[in-house]
Amino acid sequence: MNRRDFLRTTSLTAVSTAVLGSAAFTDSFGAELVDNPPPKKSFDEALKEITGGKAVSDSDKVKLIAPEIAENGAVVPVTVEVELPIEQVKAIHILADKNHNAKTMSVYFTPANGKAYISTRIRLAETMNVVAVAQLADGSFIKAQKPVKVTIGGCG
Amino acid sequence: MARQALVKINPKEYKKDDIxxxxxxxxxxxxxxxxxxxxxxxxxxxxxxxxxxxxxxxxKITWMELSGSVSANPFISFYVKATKTAPLKIVWKDNKGEVTEKVIDIKVD
Structure with a gap:
């Protein structure tokens, strides 16, 4: 390689890395940055999306276990169990009524599960109600809800 | 990039048709x-x-839809009826197209 070729390739590489480096906005952890947050979805919209406008009745068959006071809103353990035979339960939906996106999680079951049960950890931005909606095989919906007090919010 | 995932069955010892x-x-x-x-x-x-x-x-026995309001490093537990000896495969997909799979074996006599 002669001197001219060497200079040409190195300068090109330097230019391309500089351009690429400035084009991709990343923070210190390498996460991508954007101008706008994702669209908001209110509790009513989320509930309508799940039920299609059908009435949802309260039921003690839906057992919702969540803490009364959550010190850290970023990690709130939530357990939902529907005390009906698994053949009668199609899905469990977990909603948090004041979150940016109220729909948190939907879980769909088949008889191979043996039990309609889901346990996970969710984020809560502030003090709000956690709602568990169970979709039954006959097309009806039942729910349970519980207020959770949050000391430190978990959604930014 | 495959992410690190962990799957466990509880209890460790079980019989056929146990949930x-x-x-x-x-x-x-x-x-x-x-x-x-x-x-x-x-x-x-x-x-x-x-x-x-x-x-x-x-x-396919269970499927879930998650949103951003699930905590970081999501922990999920659910039940399965151990009816047969077969692999149990969990597949996670995210909104950037990353897919992670984890397989464990369910063994019954």
């Missing part, structure tokens, strides 16, 4: 898209798991 609990956890930041970067003032792009699918043998 066993499956605990799963995956390392994932679950960025909601609402956090602001302090230096640039821009939002950190949403990056979270949107779908989880569970296969027992060839059959």
């Amino acid at each position: 066993v609990r499956v605990d799963s956890v995956i390392m994932h930041p679950m960025d909601t898209g609402l956090m602001k970067d302090k230096e640039s003032g821009k939002y950190i792009a949403a990056h979270y798991i949107t779908n989880v699918e569970v296969y027992y043998g060839d059959e």
